Amino acid sequence: MRPQFVDKQWEQGKRMAIYGLAFLIMTLLILYSSNSTADLYSPFRDSHDVHRTVHNTNLKKWAGKDGYVPVYGNKSMNLRCRQCALVTSSSHVLGTRAGDEIDRNECVIRMNDAPTSGYESDVGNRTSVRVVAHSSVFRVVRKPAEFLNRSENAAVIFWGPASKIGRAAKGTLYRLIQRVSMTYSNLSFFIISPNKMQKFDKLFQKETGRDRKKSQSWLSTGWFTMVIAIEMCDNVKIYGMVPPNHCGRLPQPKRMPYHYYKPRGPDECLTYLQNERGRRGSHHRFITEKQVFARWAKLYNITYAYPTW
Structure with missing residues (x-):
């Protein structure tokens, strides 16, 4: 009978060892997953991070109307609004039925070639200001019925390097913008001046502690639009922007198209x-920018909807 007792002890010990090994593996997997996820959504780091210093900027004092150069005529960028809706291009706005609420705002700000046609119930119909990157100029002017004919007395602000859209460069993009501004005289077209573009770069460095060029970063249209909204609005409600830690949450968020009007997009x-993690070439630092936006929300009467922060 003793050998049978020994066999039972051995079997029990083997099972305990297997359970212990399985527990150890599961623990390591959980720790690895947690560390990897945290690393993914934390702001990007580079070789200069050891000496990184962040300074808050008073954007109300930083703002200046002289940085917006009229493309045609002598118009000035002097729009002031008590309550603004900033509508992002995120697919999180779909299904919100927020269109009427958005249109009730004194001013409505949109970005690039984000349309309203077909999406009115979720994103509204009015546009007071549209901020357009140099890379989106062709997409905007190619559909004047959508982006230029639907808005009365709206302002269109173009941003980009002076070599692309600067008056002195007189390149293809600038001539196109100039021709469009002469055709649609009911709208006001502006280009952010080279000096103002440099100020945006310096603002990024002050708020993140990182030099934009050295860190191979390219400011997003959202960065320019957020600053412009703070300049012109007393209160801003942002629709569709996710918080900086959104993509690192567990369980992982469901897949959502990057743009609400491109359901098959990335x-x-x-x-x-x-x-955020790109090193080759220049990249937008969306998550790092959202970290800054979270701080600005506490300073400039900014609220977030769909989702709320």
Whole structure:
């Protein structure tokens, strides 16, 4: 009978060893997953991070109307609003039925070639200001019925390097913008001046502690639009922007198109994470920018909807 007792002890010990090994493996996997996830959504780091210093900027004092150069005529960028809606291009706005609420705001701000036609119930119909990157100029002017004919007395602000859209360069993009501004005299067209563009770069460095060029970063249209909204609005409600830690949450967020009007486009979180960690070439630092936006919300009467922060 003794050998049978020994066999039972051996079997029991073997089972305990297997359970212990399984527990150890699961623990390591959880720790690895947690560390990897945290690393993914934390702001990007580079070789200069050891000496990184962040300074808050008073954007109300930083703002200046002289940085917006009229493309045609002598118009000035002097729009002031008590309550603004900033509508992002995120697919998080779909299904919100927030269109009427957005249109009730004194001013409505949109970005690039984000349309309203077909999406009115979720994003509204009015546009007071549209901020357009140099890379989106062709997409905007190619559909004047959508982006230029639907808005009365709206302002269109173009941003980009002076070599692309600067008056002195007189390149293809500038001539196109100039021709459009002469055709649609009911709208006001502005280009952010080279000096103002440099101020935006310096603002990024002050708020993040990182030199934009050395860190191979490219400011997003969202960065310019957020600053412009703070300049012109007393209160800003932002629709569709996710918080900086959104893509690192567990369980992982469901896949969402990066743009609400491109259902087959790239996944939002994948786009954010690839840009945040990109090292070859220049990349948008979406998550780092959102870290700054979270701080600004406490200073400039900014609230977030769909999702709320």
